[in-house]
Amino acid sequence: MKRVQYDRYGGPERMYFGEYALPQLGDDEVRVAVKAAAINPFDWKLRQGAMKLFTGRRFPKAMGTDFAGIVESIGSKVRNVRVGDEVFGTVDFRKSGAFAEAVVVESHHVAKKPSQLSFGKAASLPIAAMTAWVAILDRAQVRSGSRVFINGCSGAVGAFAAQLAIAQGAHVSGTCGPGSRYSASAAGVHPIFGYSDRQAYTQGGKYDAVFDSLGTLGVGEGLSMLTKKGVFVDINPTPGRFLRGMLSRRYKLAFATMGIKHLTGIAELAANGTLRPTIGLEAPFSEALSVIADAENGRRHAGKMVLAF
CATH class of the missing domain: 3.40.50.720 (NAD(P)-binding Rossmann-like Domain)
Structure with missing residues (x-):
């Protein structure tokens, strides 16, 4: 599988598409096939090294935090979602990895996606x-x-x-x-x-x-x-x-x-229209490197920038 990653802290030039293998699924974890991932300024700040005290110096490191997709498998202690559920969520920033074909996250980092929202809009929430x-x-x-x-x-x-x-x-x-x-x-x-x-x-x-x-x-x-x-x-x-x-x-x-504990509440408010995510640009995952670099360099849109898989 492919993901966006980097081999040292620095600017957009450090990003590349790399091959990776997901870790073994833990008892309280879920594996999600990513359908959309939203770009946040936090993502490139992490790559620049703004939080390296917490993220450490082991490379390569993955990029991306917010995503939406379909649950492929669950750990033995997971109760909040089932295989086949459409979900949205966020990856622990110390690991990141949402700009990828699939992710493994703790079950409390996901919530069921409101049926009214596209994967792109749901990924824009967390x-x-x-x-x-x-x-x-x-x-x-x-x-x-x-x-x-x-x-x-x-x-x-x-x-x-x-x-x-x-x-x-x-x-x-x-x-x-x-x-x-x-x-x-x-x-x-x-x-x-x-x-x-x-x-x-x-x-x-x-x-x-x-x-x-x-x-x-x-x-x-x-x-x-x-x-x-x-x-x-x-x-x-x-x-x-x-x-x-x-x-x-x-x-x-x-x-x-x-606010991770509020993901289910956020889903409810998005379902009833209180929270209204807006997409400014939805681009294919294959264009991730240029889209992230553009956002980082100030070429942004009125709404979230989303990668679609």
């Missing part, structure tokens, strides 16, 4: 929706009447965050680029600001929750936008920010890995 869930529902505890500001409200994570907050009955405003204003407005975000309009962010008052889905707001800036009991949620885990998150009740970090 990391983005898990991060948004943790930020909006777990960390910020947004509820009806909350005033929420989302920095990057049209990106994959930001759009899901806006959808979740609006579904809770919150009033959501945020930032996005000029080309995304229409879609953000149609989703219910108002008012919408440009990234350079920072002096205007709080013109209508301060917020109960500020979610920086881009990681570009300073901690002090985010905290200054809050009401007295408001919460600033960030996805930029530098050592200094991580320490501050441990010490402050008003500054919290959100990680996708915290």
Whole structure:
């Protein structure tokens, strides 16, 4: 079988199609034939070495985290899915490997795919929706009447965050680029600001929750936008920010890995239309290297970039 892998940390030039063999199936693992895999910035950041403290230096390493496909086999202790089920899920980032013809993952890393969604749209859910869930529902505890500001409200994570907050009955405003204003407005975000309009962010008052889905707001800036009991949620885990998150009740970090337990809930919300994944480009797996490199170099689309198998 073939997968996208790399033989050392570095840029897009380190990627290549390599042959691989799947490990023996564990008691609580499932083997999935991949039908679609979604590209996340996290994938190339891992290849660049951003998390090498956790991913180590044993090569070659596989790429890709989010996928959707069909269960081919299950371990003896697996109860949540059966052979033949259509599922979506995510691979432990320390292993990765979703940009491949098949994957073996722990059973709690998958959930049944909503029948209403294509494999491509289902593959677009995990990391983005898990991060948004943790930020909006777990960390910020947004509820009806909350005033929420989302920095990057049209990106994959930001759009899901806006959808979740609006579904809770919150009033959501945020930032996005000029080309995304229409879609953000149609989703219910108002008012919408440009990234350079920072002096205007709080013109209508301060917020109960500020979610920086881009990681570009300073901690002090985010905290200054809050009401007295408001919460600033960030996805930029530098050592200094991580320490501050441990010490402050008003500054919290959100990680996708915290949301794996919510995959079934995410599936339910996608099935009823609360979460609405959007595909910007769906390309064949054979073009994976160029598509990933294009995304990494800034040539992106309004929606997720997906590899189809």
